[in-house]
Amino acid sequence: MQATRLDLPEVVLLEPRVFGDARGFFFESYNRTAFREATGLDVDFVQDNHSRSTRGVLRGLHYQLPPMAQGKLVRVIAGEVFDVAVDVRRASPTFGRWVGARLSAENKRQLWIPAGFAHGFLTLSETAEFLYKTTGYYAPSHERCIAWDDPEVGIDWPDRSSIQLSAKDREGAALRNAEVFP
Numbered sequence: 001m002q003a004t005r006l007d008l009p010e011v012v013l014l015e016p017r018v019f020g021d022a023r024g025f026f027f028e029s030y031n032r033t034a035f036r037e038a039t040g041l042d043v044d045f046v047q048d049n050h051s052r053s054t055r056g057v058l059r060g061l062h063y064q065l066p067p068m069a070q071g072k073l074v075r076v077i078a079g080e081v082f083d084v085a086v087d088v089r090r091a092s093p094t095f096g097r098w099v100g101a102r103l104s105a106e107n108k109r110q111l112w113i114p115a116g117f118a119h120g121f122l123t124l125s126e127t128a129e130f131l132y133k134t135t136g137y138y139a140p141s142h143e144r145c146i147a148w149d150d151p152e153v154g155i156d157w158p159d160r161s162s163i164q165l166s167a168k169d170r171e172g173a174a175l176r177n178a179e180v181f182p
Helices: 032-039
Strands: 002-005 012-015 019-021 024-026 047-054 058-064 072-078 080-087 098-104 110-113 117-123 127-134 143-145
Touching: 002 032, 012 032, 058 080, 072 080, 072 098, 072 117, 080 110, 080 127, 098 110, 117 127
Parallel strands: none
Antiparallel strands: 002 012, 012 110, 019 024, 047 127, 058 117, 058 143, 072 110, 072 127, 080 098, 080 117
16 A cells, blocks of 8 residues: 655545456455554544445535544545545644545545545546545534635635535535634
8 A cells, every 4th residue: 555645744645556457456445554554543443434426416525523523534436536635623734725636446546534624525427436434423413514615725626517515515614614623
């Protein structure tokens, strides 16, 4: 597994070693020891989630506040998404900055998004299936949402022409007004 720290160094892009031949492929999507060796992090995942979205669906930018904060290890098993993490730690020197990466079934990349970062993705293919492990359980009373199009965050989404949002995501707060990490 190759780990690359992105411009927000707490966010890590992971690329597995894939073994392929005429029959198909095999790779370890998660191995605790390999993850720890590649990232220097020893995390305990407690929940797996799976979503399916159609082209243009944007989910996010979601996060949970302490004591129910979540780190996420995300990947795509069908299709392609543009995946984003935003630093929502007010005391951080990178508060409000974002990083993004294309994740797809083809490239098999994963993104580690630690607690203290909002997360979202835009579906680029006709459909996409998205899997993620979390370090905390889902707690709706602690969940918050940043507006996907907050101009102060300035995410450069690859295709804004047909974005579809849930009612909850349409109500996302501007980062300046959001309840965030200290």
